[in-house]
Every structure is written in C-alpha cells, then in structure tokens.
Amino acid sequence: MKNNEYLKGRGAQQKVHNRFEAHLHEMRDDFLEFCRIEGEEAGKNKTQYIPIFPKTIVNKVTSPDVGMMHSMNPYQGCEHGCVYCYARNTHEYWGYGPGLDFESKILIKKSAPQLLEAKLKHKNWKAETIVLSGNTDCYQPAEKRFKITRGCLEVFLKYRHPVGIITKNALILRDLDLLKALQKDGLVAVNVSVTSLSEDTRRILEPRTASIKKRLQTVRMLSENKIPVNVMLAPIIPGINSHEIMKLAKAASENxxxxxxxxxxxxxxxxxxIFTDWIKKTLPDRADKVLGQIRSCHNGNLNDSRFGLRSRGEGKIAAQIHDLMRLAKHTYFKDSSFPKLNTELHEQFKDGQMRLF
Incomplete structure (x- = not known):
C-alpha cells in the first residue's frame, strides 16, 4: 500500500509499531514496488482469529471517569475498526500493534463463560453489575461465529446476575430471548453507540460496524421489548459529528x-x-481544522490523561458541546430515567439453583 492510498474496509490506515517491542517491521517502498512488478501481494488484509487462554475474565474498573465497577471482554482487538477507539493501545500489551493489528488480529477467549461462572460462584463474590464490554465490542463480527457473548449471557441468567452491555452491532438482537429473560428480573441494560446519522461518515469512521439504520432499529426493538437502552453519542468529534448532537438525541428518543x-x-x-494519518487520507480538506479543534478541547494536545477532564474536555468548543448536550437531554429526555439493575437475586442462585432451605 502506498503512503497516500486509502485502505477500504479498515479504520486505521497503517500498521503502527508496538512501543514495547525492540524490533520494527515496516513496508519499504522498494519492496512494495518489487511486489507490484512481480504481481505479488505485499501484505494480507484478512482478519485472523487467535485463541488465547486467560486465567480470569472479570476486571475491576478503577477509573473514576467510567460508569462501571466491573467489566469483561470476550474478545481483544475489534474488527469494527473505529479509528478513534481508545482500546487500540491495549493491543500492545498482547504483543500486537494498535493500528491495523488491532482490527485484524482478534484474540478469542473461548473459556470466558466458564471463567465467568467460576467468578459468580465464588463465595466472596457479591453481586455488582458486570459490563460487556468495557474495552472491545462483545458483538463484533467474531461473535457471530464463536457465540462467546451468548454463552456469557446464559451464565448471567443461570445465576440471576445483573449485566450491562455496550455495543454498536445489531447482532445483539440474535440474543433477544436471553435479554428478555434477564429483563423479567431487572437484570440487564444495553448501551448502543450511535456516533453519526450520516452513512458516509459512519463508513469511514467506523467501517465494519452496523449501519446507522440498523442501530436505530436495534434501539427500537430492544425498547419495544422493555429492555432499557441508553444511547452513547460517543465520541463527539469537533468538526465531524459535533453538529449532529440535537439530531442524534432526537433519533435516540424517537426510537x-x-x-x-x-x-x-x-x-x-x-x-x-493513527487518527492524524486517517483524517489526512479521508478528509484532507478539513484535517487541520478538526485536529486544531480537538487540541483546543485538551489544552493544546490531542490527548488529556487527567481524571475528570480527559473525557469531558475544556475550553470554548468543549463548553459548546456540553451546552448542546444539556439542551438535548432537557428537550428529549426530561421525563425519563435509566434504571438501576437488580443485585438482590444472585445470592439465592449462587449454587446454580434457587435455594429452598
């Protein structure tokens, strides 16, 4: 692939070196030219599924900026390819790069349901909502084949344990039977990410996710089945989707x-x-403006690691985003609220069946 060539079907447009690795692998121009002349393929762009064998599956979340206490991820890496995804950096801890590796080398945790069951049965475990997924999407394309998330939902239902779900894939509707069974006891809530109403924006920003139409249909179907849904307008990117806040909120409410x-x-x-390389290839006419506005939200930097500010931003543009969100919530969600999940049943079902004595 040439340096200025857009790679269709992927978010990241380049392989990025793993900062923990001593050796660097790169595609040199002379090698690419040799492959072109010889008619050979320089590199494969196919997704690989790689089994791994973790000892635990439930993670305690210590960040004060994240509204969850515990999370679990059946998969590491994510084929959705969202170019802005904060989870990309975690792929380096597994020995891979955060660019194309993150969305093409997917690590599969087939033992996740068994590890979850052991956790829920542990004598010291007290029920607290566990969120699927705090890092990578539990309903990414790999789930259609491996069904690990479905296996985990079966465990949550067996032990009457509360579970939250974060996804941007309509595949969640495959498991509507389990979600309805969990909802009967107030044990499930779903967060659906909807970043834009424009399919053109979605295709380049989140290339392998469900279409916007399917995501809104998913919100509607879940809601019609009494399953509580929160819509994540995340992230808001100045100059790309910040102008859509009110329309996004209205669509979420209507569905x-x-x-x-x-x-x-x-x-x-x-x-x-990764993002800078991506935007200069996909939206070159506004790249400098968007990057400048992102920096204005983070004290002149593309990132801010300070708790309390890193996901909120500061400055005039961030303030405008917050004002629009307050207006959107007041306009479309004034009389609704998101329920707290039920943690009272799990103790009765901890041994796998309801205790009679």
Whole structure:
C-alpha cells in the first residue's frame, strides 16, 4: 500500500509499531514496488482469529471517569475498526500493534463463560453489575461465529446476575430471548453507540460496524421489548459529528431510548498518530481544522490523561458541546430515567439453583 492510498474496509490506515517491542517491521517502498512488478501481494488484509487462554475474565474498573465497577471482554482487538477507539493501545500489551493489528488480529477467549461462572460462584463474590464490554465490542463480527457473548449471557441468567452491555452491532438482537429473560428480573441494560446519522461518515469512521439504520432499529426493538437502552453519542468529534448532537438525541428518543450519554474525543497514546494519518487520507480538506479543534478541547494536545477532564474536555468548543448536550437531554429526555439493575437475586442462585432451605 502506498503512503497516500486509502485502505477500504479498515479504520486505521497503517500498521503502527508496538512501543514495547525492540524490533520494527515496516513496508519499504522498494519492496512494495518489487511486489507490484512481480504481481505479488505485499501484505494480507484478512482478519485472523487467535485463541488465547486467560486465567480470569472479570476486571475491576478503577477509573473514576467510567460508569462501571466491573467489566469483561470476550474478545481483544475489534474488527469494527473505529479509528478513534481508545482500546487500540491495549493491543500492545498482547504483543500486537494498535493500528491495523488491532482490527485484524482478534484474540478469542473461548473459556470466558466458564471463567465467568467460576467468578459468580465464588463465595466472596457479591453481586455488582458486570459490563460487556468495557474495552472491545462483545458483538463484533467474531461473535457471530464463536457465540462467546451468548454463552456469557446464559451464565448471567443461570445465576440471576445483573449485566450491562455496550455495543454498536445489531447482532445483539440474535440474543433477544436471553435479554428478555434477564429483563423479567431487572437484570440487564444495553448501551448502543450511535456516533453519526450520516452513512458516509459512519463508513469511514467506523467501517465494519452496523449501519446507522440498523442501530436505530436495534434501539427500537430492544425498547419495544422493555429492555432499557441508553444511547452513547460517543465520541463527539469537533468538526465531524459535533453538529449532529440535537439530531442524534432526537433519533435516540424517537426510537425508545431512555437516556443519552457522551464523551469528547481524546486521542491517547498511539491513537493520535493513527487518527492524524486517517483524517489526512479521508478528509484532507478539513484535517487541520478538526485536529486544531480537538487540541483546543485538551489544552493544546490531542490527548488529556487527567481524571475528570480527559473525557469531558475544556475550553470554548468543549463548553459548546456540553451546552448542546444539556439542551438535548432537557428537550428529549426530561421525563425519563435509566434504571438501576437488580443485585438482590444472585445470592439465592449462587449454587446454580434457587435455594429452598
């Protein structure tokens, strides 16, 4: 691939070196030219599924900026390819790069349901909502094949344990039977990410996600089945989707969502390099403006690591985003609220069946 060539179907447009690795692998121009002349393929762009064998699956979340206490991720890496994804950096801890590796080398945790069951049965575990997924999407394309998330939902239902879900894939509707069973006892809530109403924007920003139409249909279907839905307008990127806030909120409300939430984009770690390369290839006419506005939200930087500010931003543009969100919530969600999940049943079902004595 030439340096200025757009790679269709992927978010990241380049392989990014893993900062923890001593050796660097790169595609040199002379090698690419040799492959062109010889008619050979320089590199494969196919997704690889790689099994891994973790010892635990439930993670305690310590960040004060994240509204969850515990999370679990059946997959590491994510084929959705969202170019702004904060989780890209975590792929480096597995020995891969945060660019194309993140969305093409997907690590599969087939033992996740068994590890979850062991956690829920542990004598010291007290029920607190566990969120699927705090890092990478539990309904990314790999789930259609491996069904690990469905297996985890079956465990949550068996032990009557509360579970939250974050996704941007309509595949969640495949598991509507389990979600309805969980909802009977107030044990499930879903967060659906809707970043733009423009399919053109969605295709380049989140290339392998469900269409906007399917995502809104998913919100509606879940809501019609009494499953509480929060729509994540995240991240808000100045100059790309910040002008859509009111329209996004209206669409979420009209399709039955009970609430909305948002974050201001921050390009932490290697994501700053990945996003900058991406926007100069996909939106070259506004690249400098968008990058400048993102910097204005983070004290002149593409990223801010300070708790309390890193996902909110500061400055005039961030203030405008917050004002619009307050107006959107007041206009479309004034009389609705998101429920708290039920933690009272799990103790009765901890041994796998309801205790009679």
């Amino acid at each position: 039955g969502a009970l609430s909305i939430a948002f974050t201001v984009v921050r390009l932490n770690g290697a994501i700053g390099t």
